[in-house]
Amino acid sequence: xxxxxxxxxxxxxxxxxxxxxxxxxxxxxxxxxxxxxxxxxxxxxxxxxxxxxxxxxxxxxxxxxxxxxxxxxxxxxxxxxxxxxxxxxxxxxxxxxxxxxxxxxxxxxxxxxxxxxxxxxxxxxxxxxxxxxxxxxxxxxxxxxxxxxxxxxxxxxxxxxxxxxxxxxxxxxxxxxxxxxxxxxxxxxxxxxxxxxxxxxxxxxxxxxxxxxxxxxxxxxxxxxxxxxxxxxxxxxxxxxxxxxxxxxxxxxxxxxxxxxxxxxxxxxxxx
Numbered sequence: 001x002x003x004x005x006x007x008x009x010x011x012x013x014x015x016x017x018x019x020x021x022x023x024x025x026x027x028x029x030x031x032x033x034x035x036x037x038x039x040x041x042x043x044x045x046x047x048x049x050x051x052x053x054x055x056x057x058x059x060x061x062x063x064x065x066x067x068x069x070x071x072x073x074x075x076x077x078x079x080x081x082x083x084x085x086x087x088x089x090x091x092x093x094x095x096x097x098x099x100x101x102x103x104x105x106x107x108x109x110x111x112x113x114x115x116x117x118x119x120x121x122x123x124x125x126x127x128x129x130x131x132x133x134x135x136x137x138x139x140x141x142x143x144x145x146x147x148x149x150x151x152x153x154x155x156x157x158x159x160x161x162x163x164x165x166x167x168x169x170x171x172x173x174x175x176x177x178x179x180x181x182x183x184x185x186x187x188x189x190x191x192x193x194x195x196x197x198x199x200x201x202x203x204x205x206x207x208x209x210x211x212x213x214x215x216x217x218x219x220x221x222x223x224x225x226x227x228x229x230x231x232x233x234x235x236x237x238x239x240x241x242x243x244x245x246x247x248x249x250x251x252x253x254x255x256x257x258x259x260x261x262x263x264x265x266x267x268x269x270x271x272x
Contacts, residue, residue, distance in 0.1 A: 028042075029082055047219050048218070055246075066107075105191060116165065117166060119158050123184065147183075187218065235251055237255070
C-alpha cells in the first residue's frame, strides 16, 4: 500500500490541494437521551481515500459512522448539534432529502444482510428503488449486474448462477454482494461498520483486497476493532476515546509514532 498522506499528528488531517474533503464534520455533539456519546467531533475525511476508525468499545466510532448517513435518526431519542458537510452540503440541513443522502452514502454492516432473493435481484434492488420512474430493459439490467459484480471481484464465481439465492453464498461472498448492491445507485461514499467481523481470515483478506481495489473511485470510512486490519487496509486512521477524536493522521504514523499518550496506550494494549 502506497501514497500515504503526510503525518500531521493532529486530530484533523492536513490540508492538501490535491485532495478534496468528502466529509467535513464540524463541532458535532450527539446525545442518546441524556447520555452524551459524541463530544465536539471535528473531522475532515479525504475524497477517494480509505480512512479507518479505531478505539475501545463504546468510544463513539459506530455512532459517528451512523451519523454520516443519518441512520441514528431512526432512534427518536437521539439529539445532534453541529454540522456534517458531505461534498460541501450540510446533510442535517432541513432542505436536504434523506433519500438522496442514502443514495450518495452507502452503508455496509457487520454481518452480511443480503435479501432472501436471487443474486441478480440483490444487485438490482437499490437501482430499482431509486429509479422507479425510469424503465430499464433487460439488457441494461444485465449490464448493471455484471458491472457491479465485476467491481466487487465476484462475477467469475457467480456469473453462471445469477438466479441462485444470495443467502446460499459464503459469508465472504455475501458481504461482497452487499457492497455490489450499493454500486448501481452510484454512491460517492461507502461507510463500513466492522465489515469483516463475521468472516474467517481468508474471507477477511478477500474483503480487504476488495476495499483496497475500490479506493480512489469511492471515499471509504471503516470502523474496526481489528488494529491489524486498520493498519493493513487504510491510508489514514482516527483514534477515538470516550466520544472524542484523540488523533487523526496517516495510518502508519499513528501506529509507529502516535502523538498522544492515550493513542500509544491503546495501540500497545494497555487498555481497551
